[in-house]
Structures are given as C-alpha cells and as structure tokens.
Amino acid sequence: MEIEFEEELSSDFARCISCGGCNIPCPLFNVDQIESSGMRSRIKILSMLSKGKIELTEGILRHVFTCANCGVCNDYCPVGLRPFDLLVRARGSFIDMGYVPLVTVDIRNSFRRVGTPIGDELIKGSWLPPDFQPTKNSETLFFAGCWMHKAIEVALNTRKLLERISGDITTIGPSEPCSGALLYILGEKDLAEDSKRNLEGMISELNPKRIVSGCSLTARIYPDLGFINLSSYILDAIHSEKIKLGKMKGRDNVLPIPSCGRDISFLEILKSLNGLKILEAPEWLCCDCGFTLIYRTDRNIFSRWVQKVLSLAEELGANHIVIEDAGCYAMITEAMQTKGRLKGIKISHISGLIMELLK
Amino acid sequence: MSGDNIEKALEELSSQLSGDQILREEVDRYAYSYDSSGVEYVPDAIIRPRKLEEVSIVLEIADKYGVPVTPRGSGTSLVGGPLAVRGGFILDMQGMNKVIEKDDSTGIIRVEAGIKLRDVNRLINGMFLPINPDGIGFSTIGGMIAEDAASPLSVRYGTMRDHVRGLEVVIPGGQMISLEQPGPPSKRNAMDLMIGSEGTLGVITSALIELSYRPEARISYSMELNDVSDSLTIYDAIRRAGIDIYGFEVYHNYKELIEEREFVGVEAIGFLEIAGASECVEKWRGKVEGILAETALEHMEVEAEEVEGIWVRREKIYELCKRRKVSMRVVSMLSYQNLVRDIVQEVDRTSSRMKIPSITVIDPPLGWVTAIFLYNSRDPKEVERTERAASNLIENATSLGASLGFGTGVGIYKLDENYDEGYLSIMKAIKGVLDPHGIMNPEKLI
Numbered sequence: 001m002e003i004e005f006e007e008e009l010s011s012d013f014a015r016c017i018s019c020g021g022c023n024i025p026c027p028l029f030n031v032d033q034i035e036s037s038g039m040r041s042r043i044k045i046l047s048m049l050s051k052g053k054i055e056l057t058e059g060i061l062r063h064v065f066t067c068a069n070c071g072v073c074n075d076y077c078p079v080g081l082r083p084f085d086l087l088v089r090a091r092g093s094f095i096d097m098g099y100v101p102l103v104t105v106d107i108r109n110s111f112r113r114v115g116t117p118i119g120d121e122l123i124k125g126s127w128l129p130p131d132f133q134p135t136k137n138s139e140t141l142f143f144a145g146c147w148m149h150k151a152i153e154v155a156l157n158t159r160k161l162l163e164r165i166s167g168d169i170t171t172i173g174p175s176e177p178c179s180g181a182l183l184y185i186l187g188e189k190d191l192a193e194d195s196k197r198n199l200e201g202m203i204s205e206l207n208p209k210r211i212v213s214g215c216s217l218t219a220r221i222y223p224d225l226g227f228i229n230l231s232s233y234i235l236d237a238i239h240s241e242k243i244k245l246g247k248m249k250g251r252d253n254v255l256p257i258p259s260c261g262r263d264i265s266f267l268e269i270l271k272s273l274n275g276l277k278i279l280e281a282p283e284w285l286c287c288d289c290g291f292t293l294i295y296r297t298d299r300n301i302f303s304r305w306v307q308k309v310l311s312l313a314e315e316l317g318a319n320h321i322v323i324e325d326a327g328c329y330a331m332i333t334e335a336m337q338t339k340g341r342l343k344g345i346k347i348s349h350i351s352g353l354i355m356e357l358l359k
Numbered sequence: 360m361s362g363d364n365i366e367k368a369l370e371e372l373s374s375q376l377s378g379d380q381i382l383r384e385e386v387d388r389y390a391y392s393y394d395s396s397g398v399e400y401v402p403d404a405i406i407r408p409r410k411l412e413e414v415s416i417v418l419e420i421a422d423k424y425g426v427p428v429t430p431r432g433s434g435t436s437l438v439g440g441p442l443a444v445r446g447g448f449i450l451d452m453q454g455m456n457k458v459i460e461k462d463d464s465t466g467i468i469r470v471e472a473g474i475k476l477r478d479v480n481r482l483i484n485g486m487f488l489p490i491n492p493d494g495i496g497f498s499t500i501g502g503m504i505a506e507d508a509a510s511p512l513s514v515r516y517g518t519m520r521d522h523v524r525g526l527e528v529v530i531p532g533g534q535m536i537s538l539e540q541p542g543p544p545s546k547r548n549a550m551d552l553m554i555g556s557e558g559t560l561g562v563i564t565s566a567l568i569e570l571s572y573r574p575e576a577r578i579s580y581s582m583e584l585n586d587v588s589d590s591l592t593i594y595d596a597i598r599r600a601g602i603d604i605y606g607f608e609v610y611h612n613y614k615e616l617i618e619e620r621e622f623v624g625v626e627a628i629g630f631l632e633i634a635g636a637s638e639c640v641e642k643w644r645g646k647v648e649g650i651l652a653e654t655a656l657e658h659m660e661v662e663a664e665e666v667e668g669i670w671v672r673r674e675k676i677y678e679l680c681k682r683r684k685v686s687m688r689v690v691s692m693l694s695y696q697n698l699v700r701d702i703v704q705e706v707d708r709t710s711s712r713m714k715i716p717s718i719t720v721i722d723p724p725l726g727w728v729t730a731i732f733l734y735n736s737r738d739p740k741e742v743e744r745t746e747r748a749a750s751n752l753i754e755n756a757t758s759l760g761a762s763l764g765f766g767t768g769v770g771i772y773k774l775d776e777n778y779d780e781g782y783l784s785i786m787k788a789i790k791g792v793l794d795p796h797g798i799m800n801p802e803k804l805i
Binding site for chain 1: 390392395397399433434454456477494678685687736
C-alpha cells in the first residue's frame with residue numbers, strides 16, 4: 001500500500017539527516033544496539049514510505065507504533081525535528097487514514113472496556129477506605145493515574161506522604177478516569193481527547209486549589225492541565241520544611257530511574273537526602289507509563305530492558321534503585337515477579353523511600 | 360548475486376550463530392539500508408557477531424558462497440560507506456563493544472570495534488580520543504578507523520591513523536590477523552594498509568588506541584577575514600611564534616546564510632583555539648591578539664563559557680537546515696594549502712551555476728575543504744541539480760589538485776581511473792589477493 005502523508009509531515013521526514021542522534025537516548029536502541037530498535041529507524045522508514053520507496057505493511061505499522069514513548073529523543077535532534085513528536089503526528093495520520101495497527105489493539109480495547117490502557121483486571125481505588133468520597137474545594141487533589149491504582153503499596157505510601165504534607169487532600173477515587181495521555185501518543189487523538197475532557201470535568205466539579213499528578217506521562221504530555229509532578233511537590237515540601245527527613249541507615253549507592261519528562265526535582269530530592277551516593281544515570285535511563293505499550297505487547301524486549309538496567313546497576317556498584325514513576329515501579333516489579341529486591345539490589349519508589357526517612 | 364547462495368550461506372550461518380544474531384525481517388532490512396549520506400541500499404540480511412571468532416565464521420561462509428559483506432558501525436558515514444550496494448550481508452559490529460583492557464597511566468586502551476566514541480571518551484578521566492567526526496560521539500571506533508576519520512581538531516591531533524597502535528582484523532575466508540607489533544608500531548607495518556581502506560579488505564574487530572590528555576587551558580577566538588587565504592597567514596604566524604593550536608576552522612558563506620544578510624568585504628569567518636598549560640596559554644594570549652589584529656578584519660576572544668561549544672559550529676548549519684527546511688550534501692576534499700582558495704572559489708562557481716546555496720568549511724592548515732550544499736530534498740529537480748553540483752565539483756576540484764574523501768572516506772562515490780592511478784592499481788592488486796572473490800564492501804572506494 002502506498003501512503004500519502006500531508007505535505008508538512010513528508011517534508012519533516014525528508015529533513016532527517018540520519019545522524020543517529022535520536023538513537024543515543026533511545027531506551028530500546030540501548031537494550032542491544034540494534035538499529036531497527038532505535039528511533040532513527042522509525043523516522044527513516046517513515047521517510048522512505050512518504051517518498052514511495054517502500055510500501056506499508058503490518059510489520060512497518062507495528063514498527064512505527066512500537067517504541068518506549070519516552071520522548072527524550074526530542075532533545076537530541078541537531079536539526080530540531082523533535083523525532084518523537086513527529087512519530088506521534090505520523091501515528092495520528094495513520095489512524096486518520098484508517099490504518100489500525102494490531103499492536104495497539106489490546107490497549108485500545110482495554111480502554112474502551114474499562115477506561116484504562118494498562119489492562120482489564122485493574123480495579124481502581126482499592127487503596128482507599130471503602131467509604132471514600134472525594135471532597136470539594138480541597139487544598140490539593142491527588143490525581144493517582146492508572147498505574148498507581150495497580151501498585152497499591154506505592155499508592156498507600158504516596159497517600160500517607162501527601163497527607164503529611166497537606167492536611168487537606170482529596171482524590172477522585174474509584175471513578176478516576178485515565179487522562180488519555182498514552183492514547184494521545186499512540187495517535188488515538190479522539191479517544192484521548194474524550195478521556196481528558198472527562199477528567200477535566202471531574203476536576204472542575206471538585207474545584208481543588210492544586211492538582212498533584214502520580215502519572216508522570218500526564219504531566220509530560222498535557223502541560224496545559226497544569227498538574228504538578230509528584231516529585232516537584234515532594235521537593236517543595238522538603239524545601240519548605242513541611243516534612244523533615246532523617247538519615248539513611250548505612251550508605252546506599254543509588255541508581256535513579258527518572259520519569260521520562262526528566263523533571264529535575266526527582267534528582268534534587270535524592271541529592272538532598274543524607275547518606276546516599278547518587279550514581280550518574282545514562283541518558284537512555286528513564287521510564288514511565290509510555291513504556292506500557294512494550295510492556296503489554298512485547299514483554300521480551302521490556303524484560304531485556306530491565307536486565308540492561310540491572311546490569312548497569314551492578315556495573316556502577318548500585319545497591320539501591322529508586323524509581324520516580326509509579327507505572328515504572330509497577331511494570332518492573334510485576335515483570336520480574338518480585339517486590340523489594342532484584343538480584344540483591346533494593347528497589348524503591350520515591351514515595352516509599354521518603355516514607356522510610358520521615359521523622 | 361544469486362539468492363540461492365545467500366540462502367545456503369544463511370543456512371550454514373544459522374547452525375553456528377544464535378537466531379537473534381541473524382535479522383531478515385523487512386523492517387530490519389530497511390533499518391540497515393541507510394547511513395547519513397541520504398542514499399539507501401537494502402541488504403538481504405543483517406548478521407550481528409558478538410566476538411572475533413563469529414566474524415571469522417561469517418567471512419568464511421560468505422566467501423565460500425560469494426556473498427557480499429558490508430561492515431557497519433553506527434551508520435554515520437556521509438558517503439555511504441556502510442551501505443550494501445550489491446545486497447548480501449550487513450555485518451553489524453555494534454554488538455562488539457567491549458573494553459578489553461585499559462591502562463590509566465598510559466592512556467592505552469584495547470576496545471572492540473563496535474564501541475562508540477562517547478563511551479571511549481568516558482574511560483579514563485582527563486583523557487580523550489580527539490577525533491569526533493559526527494560531533495556527537497555516536498560513531499564507532501571501527502568505522503572511524505576504516506574511514507580514517509578526521510575532525511576540526513585534526514590540525515593538532517591528526518586523523519584516526521595517528522591514534523591507532525594495533526589492530527585485529529579478519530579477512531575473507533575467515534583468517535584472523537593481529538596487526539600489532541611487539542613494541543610500538545614501526546614505520547614498517549601493515550596496519551596502515553587497513554586504516555582508511557573503508558572495509559574493502561577485511562573487517563576490523565578490535566583496536567589498540569592511544570588516548571590524548573585533554574589540554575589544561577584553552578582560549579578561543581572568532582574572527583572575520585577579508586580573504587580565505589588570510590587564515591594561512593595567521594596559521595603561519597602562530598606556528599612561527601611557537602604557539603600550540605588546538606583547532607582552526609574557517610567558514611565561507613556561513614555568516615551570510617546563518618544571519619541572512621550580506622557582509623561586504625568579509626569572505627570568511629574563522630574560529631581559532633589555542634591550548635596548553637595555563638601559564639603558557641596566558642603568555643600566548645598577547646601574541647595571538649597581535650597576530651589577529653594585524654591580519655583579521657575583526658577578531659574577539661570567545662567568552663569562557665562558550666569555549667566548549669566552539670567546535671560545534673557545524674551545529675549552526677544544522678540549525679540553518681532546520682530553519683530553511685533543507686537537506687545537506689557534503690563533498691570533502693583535501694588539497695595543498697596554496698590551492699585552498701582556488702577550491703573554495705570552485706565551490707562558489709558550482710554553487711551559483713547550479714543555483715544550490717552552499718557553505719564551505721575550511722581547515723586551512725590541513726588544506727581540508729568541505730563543501731556543504733543545502734537543498735530541498737522534496738524537489739526532484741533540486742535533488743538532481745545538487746547531485747550534478749557534487750559531481751562537477753569533484754571533477755573540477757580533482758583537476759585543480761584536490762584529493763577526495765579526507766576525513767570521511769570516499770564510499771559509494773569511488774575513485775576513478777583519472778585519480779591517483781598508482782594507489783588504485785596497488786589497492787586493486789592487494790584486494791585481489793586478500794579478497795579474491797570480491798565480497799568485502801563491493802562498489803566502494805576502489
């Protein structure tokens with residue numbers, strides 16, 4: 001099948017100079033350095049497609065839709081193409097043209113059936129009291145995000161932590177909708193827009209003063225929502241001495257896994273803690289809900305990425321991995337069927353670590 | 360190339376390598392069909408060796424069936440070096456990226472060919488490999504050796520050849536050869552034959568490299584020149600004063616295109632950097648000021664915080680491409696210093712004849728001239744004019760006395776009979792012996 005993209009999109013593909021800069025921070029490329037795993041191959045193949053040099057097949061469609069969705073490559077393109085944004089536009093174009101990739105079917109179906117892209121079995125709000133009711137006009141509304149509902153221990157820690165920081169906190173509860181951010185980056189603009197509008201409607205009814213997001217992807221993809229990243233909120237609480245933290249027992253060498261929005265607050269928090277040595281993470285190391293696609297459709301590559309992270313941790317002498325995003329924590333611990341430790345390396349979500357250190 | 364032979368070779372290979380080391384899916388084949396040259400050739404399969412012995416197996420089997428083998432690093436070549444012009448196998452060396460040994464006291468490292476420059480530069484604190492052909496450190500060491508890569512610091516540090524102390528290679532048939540002498544390499548060595556041979560004789564699998572110390576202090580200057588040749592006067596005066604140059608690069612048509620206005624009387628702008636021990640650099644500062652004041656139209660010392668960015672000037676050209684939505688076609692040439700100006704004028708003439716704007720980057724001390732044509736890749740007529748501009752320039756510049764491919768290799772543009780006949784006939788004879796079935800990177804260089 002020959003594909004005709006809109007003029008501006010084709011012109012942007014053609015501007016790729018194939019330097020490979022976008023492969024440098026690409027998590028999938030860095031798993032095993034296979035060119036076809038990396039971002040450059042997606043843009044180049046789209047460019048070949050738009051020039052009519054190759055034809056569209058299911059394999060190519062799958063390739064274009066399969067990536068870690070971290071978006072870090074946007075900052076690595078010397079000609080300013082913002083490769084990830086370009087990919088999202090191309091995905092949207094395919095869907096507008098009626099090409100539905102098989103690889104995203106499960107995610108779309110889950111979303112349509114149960115309102116979340118992360119899987120059908122999710123029951124939201126099980127970390128809240130059975131009689132929980134959201135309160136209106138609160139100081140802070142906590143938007144947990146789908147993965148936080150799944151990682152119950154993370155949700156419980158985060159809730160306790162937020163209550164310590166702000167006495168007046170609420171959340172939407174079991175009816176909390178997905179923000180649609182993952183669907184948006186998978187090109188499902190209409191579904192994503194509906195979901196986002198639904199969320200905005202609920203928030204507007206509750207009328208909180210501020211919203212803290214447990215889903216890093218939402219804060220990254222929808223800056224217009226004005227959500228505060230959980231890490232920024234925690235850091236602010238540390239700076240304003242709303243919470244006081246003690247010293248780590250022993251000395252931990254920490255490998256941080258930031259969320260892909262690279263909010264510097266996460267590293268700032270870790271640096272502010274006593275008794276931690278923070279190891280320098282390479283540019284490809286980040287993870288958030290964007291990884292859900294490979295987690296759900298290609299568990300093999302996700303597991304190899306986790307193994308790569310563990311090898312790196314061993315190489316750097318880390319004895320503790322601290323993860324910023326709840327989705328990342330949930331996916332890693334679920335894929336490795338473990339909680340707490342992997343190959344002798346302790347694994348924590350940032351909320352859990354802070355709760356351990358709270359005086 | 361017979362498809363039967365490829366299938367037979369792959370069948371034999373699959374009994375010796377694991378399944379994930381052989382890629383044949385259409386997406387994989389398309390993903391290995393390009394580099395940074397803008398040209399594409401789709402290979403039949405991609406083989407990903409993890410160790411020396413596996414490279415040997417691949418070259419033994421490929422040779423037996425006459426299947427072309429094209430070694431590939433990161434695919435950053437500007438001239439199609441790692442493209443499978445005749446199909447066959449791409450040998451993806453990126454899986455061989457280990458550090459075999461390193462000596463922090465001497466800066467000598469032994470690394471596999473697929474390691475990336477950015478990883479090499481993190482190995483020993485205070486030391487680096489001062490060749491950065493792509494500006495982002497994504498190139499592999501094997502690719503850099505195969506192309507004898509150069510970069511703006513080559514005026515001080517030479518090309519890749521000057522940093523290699525030993526090589527391990529595999530030739531068609533699978534023979535593994537160590538090109539490393541017991542002591543430091545003497546003038547009589549076979550290593551230099553492999554360096555710059557663009558993967559046409561064999562596969563580089565690992566290398567012994569000597570890193571350099573990062574200079575303690577650096578001072579950078581920008582300048583406006585009335586004449587490209589003035590850069591040579593400046594270079595000569597600085598050397599005469601015994602001052603160590605770290606890098607010197609001159610851009611013609613740069614300011615006009617970047618800032619989109621005419622600069623009357625300014626033929627070029629230059630960036631110069633001196634480097635050494637802090638006290639030396641401090642002492643040289645006044646002398647350099649004097650030299651620049653005498654020859655350059657204008658000059659200024661670059662602010663300390665901008666010094667690191669001085670050798671990423673080419674990124675400005677990328678920004679220009681972004682703003683104007685154009686692509687680049689690069690022609691790299693080397694000539695004698697006294698011919699540099701003629702070559703630059705030839706680029707200008709070609710550019711205006713073909714109505715394709717260009718920026719010319721010159722490393723005056725080396726005589727290295729890189730023409731960068733900027734064109735709209737969506738316009739087939741402009742693409743054709745750009746290709747004609749490049750081939751006309753190559754023809755005219757070589758007749759003026761330029762050689763091709765310095766720092767980048769020649770790749771698919773090949774050398775023809777009119778150019779360096781002696782080199783061509785010797786290389787063909789050597790290739791006939793080392794690669795009698797012509798499987799190594801066919802349609803390249805020779």
